Amino acid sequence: MKLKKLLEGIEVSDCSEGVLDYEIEGISEDSREDLEGKAFVCLVGEHNDGHDYIGKAVEKGAKVLICERVPQGFEEYPHVIVNSTRRTDAFLWSRFYGDPADSLKVLCVTGTNGKTTITYMLKSILEEMGKKVGVIGTIKNMIGDVEVKSSMTTPLPAQLYKLIADMRDAGVEYLVMEASSHALDYEKLAPITPEIGIFTNLTPDHLDYHGTMANYAKAKAKLFKMSKISVINADDSYGKYMYEQASGRRYTYSRESRYADFTAQNIVSNGIRGSEYDLISENEAIHISCAIPGAFSVSNSLAAAVSARLCGASCKDVALALRRLQGVSGRMETVSLGGDFTVLIDYAHTPDALENVLKTIRAFKTPSQRLVALFGCGGDRDKTKRPVMGGIATAMADFTVITSDNSRTEDPKxxxxxxxxxxxxxxxxxxxxxxxxxLQWVVRNARKDDIILVAGKGHENYEITAEGKHPFSEKAILKAALAEKESGRN
Incomplete structure (x- = not known):
């Protein structure tokens, strides 16, 4: 494909003579690869700058260099100068695969908490409509019912646009995806125009990267400048900001106010069995039953229901799909151990998420039941939330077990x-x-009717330490611990 075709929509400030007519066989950001016939993109990141590897890229046979500045020492080498190599990289890969997102209706969910749950709720509703759905997110990627390995919430452009192209070729009609703040800040999604952008909430997280909540909010708001329709949580303190940033049609949803476009009214908690409520708008009312407990699940299901209705889902499709969805992996998930106590696994790894899940459990537990919380904080991540989470857990749980959770390069202690x-x-x-x-300790010391919350890892099946990433199944450890306890060997 000619380079000028790959660069359509990208502002080129300077380039070598004739370079835009070059035929490009591939794209790469890695100077260690064989780069014959490929465009080498000099990505500028947090810790590395691709411009520092131009010499190696030239040695590897790069056909052209995509840079943000004239390559020092290689001024005569074929090159193109752009404002942002990050943004350009996303467009290059999208063009390379034929702009696959243009063939799909894309729904993007962003916010600190709730993204994964909403994507699976939407998948359930859209499939109830008879649509073939693709999912890109934290737990896994899916093309219809086929699972595709996921390594991050929003993949790198090389993997992202290949995956979307595979979805297009497989006949997927709707793509539901999580949009992380990093992906939005790095403009991985710049070539995509979502049909709907959904905002859940914004609480302190990833401040090791963004620095301030203002920067974090600014990154998230990029989604609503891109989307045709924005669906905004009016209950969140950042909802007004996201609403103001949106460039297309805007709708609000709320479980706390009757002044939003869509509201949850007559909310009834069924304890661990979930909640039900009436979704009310100017023109209709839908009775919703959601099997996932907690006020946050009311908000999540409300966001999914509203977005699905805006996509043309019938009231019946919405109500039936949400009633059938029994849960999402690692999100307030009950682990079937068979003991005389209950274990819930949840991905809560931020102060707000941990507080919400503990508040939910406290609301449905009986006075005689003990709430035990097990949690840790990730290494090489925002350190300011650690004491906050310690205070929340020990204040809200009857007993707390403080442990490790992906300590990475840091000392767990x-x-x-x-x-x-x-x-x-x-x-x-x-x-x-x-x-x-x-995990073994909480099982050995569990009392009859205890509710044990295992927080932080959720769906994850690995642990990351200074030694690297290795398999780690909380469910398997818990089951083995109970078997040992019941055999009397503890």
Missing amino acids: EIIRQILTGVSEGSNYTVIPNRTEA
Whole structure:
């Protein structure tokens, strides 16, 4: 494909003579690859700058360099100068695969919490309509019913646009995807015009990258400048900002106010069995039953229902699909152990998410039941939330087990020390740095009718430590611990 075709829509500030007519056989951002016939994109990132690897790229046979500045020492080498190599990289890959997103109706969900649950709710409703649906997100990617491995919430452009092209070729009609703040900030989604952009909420997270909540909000708001329709949570303090940033049609939803476009009214909690409510708009009312407990699940199902209705789903499709959906992996998921206590696994890894899930459990547990929370904080991530989460867990749970959770390159004990700075004197807790041992401990010490919340990892089937990434199944560890307890070997 000619380079000028790949660069359509990208502002080129300078280029070598004749370079736009070059035939390009591929694209790469890795100077270690064989680059014969390929365009080498000099990505500028947090820790690395692709311009520093131009010499290696030339040695590897790069046909042309895509840069943000004239390549020093290689001024005569074929090159193109653009304003942002990140943005350009996304367009190059999209063009390379024939702009596959243009053939699909794309629904994007962004926010700190709730993204994954909403994507699966939407998938359920759209399939109830008889549509073939693709999913890109945290748990896994899916082309219809076929699972595709997922390594990050929003894949890199090379993988993202190949995946969307595979969806197009497989006959997918709707793509429902999570849009992370990193992906939006890096403009991975720049070539896509979503039919609908959905905002869930914004609470402190990823501040190790964004620095401030203002920057975090600005990154998230990019989605609503791109989307044809924006569906905004009016209950969130950042909802007004997102609404103001939206460039297309705008709708609000709320479980707390009757002044939004779509509201949840007559809410009834059925405890661990979920909630039901009436979705009310100017023109209609739909009775919704959701099997996932918690006020946040009312908000999530409301967002999914509203977005699906805007896509043409009938009231019947919406109500039936949400009633049938029994849950999402690692989101308030009940683990069937067979013991005389209950274990819930949840992905809660931010202060707001942890508080919400603990508040939900406290609302449906009986006075005689004990709430035990097990959690840790990730390494090489925002350190400011560690003491906050320590304070929330020990204040809201009857007993807390503080442990590790993907410590990465950090010392787990140092992470725990920082968590403990937020714990009040006299709180009921224990510290068990090894997460396997912590899981075994909560099972051995579980009392009849206890509700045990295992927070932080959710769907994850791995643990990341200084030694690297290795398989880690919380469910398997819990089941083995119960079997050992019941055999009397503990």
